[in-house]
Amino acid sequence: MTTAVVIGGGPAGLMAAEQLLQAGISVDLYDAMPSLGRKFLLAGIGGLNITHAEDWSSFLSRYPRAPNQLVSALNQFSSVQFVDWVHDLGVETFVGSSGRVFPREMKAAPLLRRWLQRSRELGLRTHVRHRLTAWRLLADGQFALTFATPQGVLQREATCVVMALGGASWAKLGSDGRWLADFEQAGIRCQPLQASNCGFEVAWSTHMMSHAGAPLKNVSINLPWLSNGCRLGEAVLTQHGLEGSLVYALSAAIREHLLMHGQATILLDLCPAQSQEAIAMALAKAPKGKTMSQRLRALGLDAAKIALVHEAVKQSPQTVQVGYAELVKALPVTLLAARPIDEAISCAGGVDFCEITAQFMVQRYPGLFCAGEMLDWDAPTGGYLLTACMATGRQAGMAASEFCTTNQGANDD
Numbered sequence: 001m002t003t004a005v006v007i008g009g010g011p012a013g014l015m016a017a018e019q020l021l022q023a024g025i026s027v028d029l030y031d032a033m034p035s036l037g038r039k040f041l042l043a044g045i046g047g048l049n050i051t052h053a054e055d056w057s058s059f060l061s062r063y064p065r066a067p068n069q070l071v072s073a074l075n076q077f078s079s080v081q082f083v084d085w086v087h088d089l090g091v092e093t094f095v096g097s098s099g100r101v102f103p104r105e106m107k108a109a110p111l112l113r114r115w116l117q118r119s120r121e122l123g124l125r126t127h128v129r130h131r132l133t134a135w136r137l138l139a140d141g142q143f144a145l146t147f148a149t150p151q152g153v154l155q156r157e158a159t160c161v162v163m164a165l166g167g168a169s170w171a172k173l174g175s176d177g178r179w180l181a182d183f184e185q186a187g188i189r190c191q192p193l194q195a196s197n198c199g200f201e202v203a204w205s206t207h208m209m210s211h212a213g214a215p216l217k218n219v220s221i222n223l224p225w226l227s228n229g230c231r232l233g234e235a236v237l238t239q240h241g242l243e244g245s246l247v248y249a250l251s252a253a254i255r256e257h258l259l260m261h262g263q264a265t266i267l268l269d270l271c272p273a274q275s276q277e278a279i280a281m282a283l284a285k286a287p288k289g290k291t292m293s294q295r296l297r298a299l300g301l302d303a304a305k306i307a308l309v310h311e312a313v314k315q316s317p318q319t320v321q322v323g324y325a326e327l328v329k330a331l332p333v334t335l336l337a338a339r340p341i342d343e344a345i346s347c348a349g350g351v352d353f354c355e356i357t358a359q360f361m362v363q364r365y366p367g368l369f370c371a372g373e374m375l376d377w378d379a380p381t382g383g384y385l386l387t388a389c390m391a392t393g394r395q396a397g398m399a400a401s402e403f404c405t406t407n408q409g410a411n412d413d
């Protein structure tokens with residue numbers, strides 16, 4: 001019987017395996033960890049935002065400089081098809097007020113359980129605690145794969161291999177990005193893995209650090225170097241700097257600016273609902289004897305936002321010349337670096353799409369397919385990450401099954 005090998009049991013690898021199984025091809029799936037889908041389960045802790053219900057052209061616009069292969073995979077497995085696929089597993093979904101789509105139970109475990117059960121019923125064979133440590137193409141067109149397992153080194157050969165090894169964040173969950181050096185050594189061009197949807201570092205004073213953990217609700221961040229770089233949302237103050245969904249949404253643009261300029265000064269609007277003039281009037285009208293903190297509190301600013309205003313004045317006393325109203329509307333915060341990649345929600349970089357055919361096969365290695373976060377694409381949070389992992393996994397799996405069928409003789413066990 002024809003057998004394919006899938007390496008990586010995250011959403012992309014599982015989706016590729018499902019396509020192969022549905023095409024009647026038997027699948028051996030290997031994963032380094034003791035169980036599958038660990039990062040997927042972690043995503044479930046935040047409610048598992050599977051996709052987004054916005055119109056399709058807006059959806060596609062969330063993938064900056066998306067390569068054609070990715071757009072084509074997404075067009076064939078859109079947010080609507082993803083939701084249908086989840087329903088097929090018997091998991092109900094709902095659309096949140098922001099358009100984000102979640103399973104009704106807001107968890108990943110029931111979905112993963114049903115998915116694995118369905119795949120095993122189709123014949124999926126899983127091999128956990130099997131870490132791919134080396135691979136090479138043999139003269140007969142087969143791939144020689146080396147795995148480290150608790151029982152020792154395992155060698156096996158396969159004609160068709162799908163790799164879905166993930167990015168390099170949350171390494172303790174399995175994806176550590178170590179595959180990239182082997183790919184480069186095999187002559188496959190890769191872009192460096194970089195933190196995406198991540199926090200950024202700020203040199204806070206000790207006083208500011210005492211506000212670590214405080215949410216900055218209903219603020220907007222303006223990236224002054226971009227014409228369309230202003231967004232409303234929620235950020236979080238941390239010991240190291242700033243995090244939160246609003247910061248993640250802007251992280252790609254901030255990362256690029258940091259790369260070019262070494263630091264990035266963003267402008268926080270702490271009171272987006274009010275104009276600068278209205279704020280100036282309210283501050284001036286406050287009864288004499290009220291401190292600036294009391295005046296700012298009367299405006300509706302909480303302790304963390306007030307601390308930010310004082311921090312800006314303390315760090316550069318001349319900023320007070322612009323007036324407190326202007327500070328409240330455009331408070332400069334200098335970001336010094338992205339937080340380490342291991343803390344990031346996702347990674348940018350990975351296998352360069354110039355190496356990948358429309359079928360997600362590595363051009364110079366016929367029979368080797370790649371999918372998911374290990375490919376060089378980027379997207380904000382909002383369900384765009386999982387949708388792209390599923391869409392590329394599906395495309396790679398379908399193409400791999402065609403490859404297996406065409407090369408049947410060579411594959412037969």
Ligand SMILES: Cc1cc2nc3c(=O)[nH]c(=O)nc-3n(C[C@H](O)[C@H](O)[C@H](O)COP(=O)(O)OP(=O)(O)OC[C@H]3O[C@@H](n4cnc5c(N)ncnc54)[C@H](O)[C@@H]3O)c2cc1C
Pocket residue numbers: 007008009010011012013030031032033036037038039040042043044046047048049050051130131132133164165166167169170173174175176177179344345346371372373374382383384385386387389
């Ligand atoms: C905290 C957090 C919350 C998130 N929330 C969301 C969300 O709500 N919505 C969303 O869309 N996305 C979310 N994401 C992102 C999403 O989880 C990832 O984009 C997605 O899991 C990537 O899928 P993947 O299959 O490409 O890789 P992974 O899920 O990382 O899977 C890769 C697999 O490959 C295995 N592997 C790696 N190297 C080897 C090797 N050498 N040998 C064998 N096996 C190996 C790993 O063990 C792992 O199981 C979140 C991420 C994090 C960290």
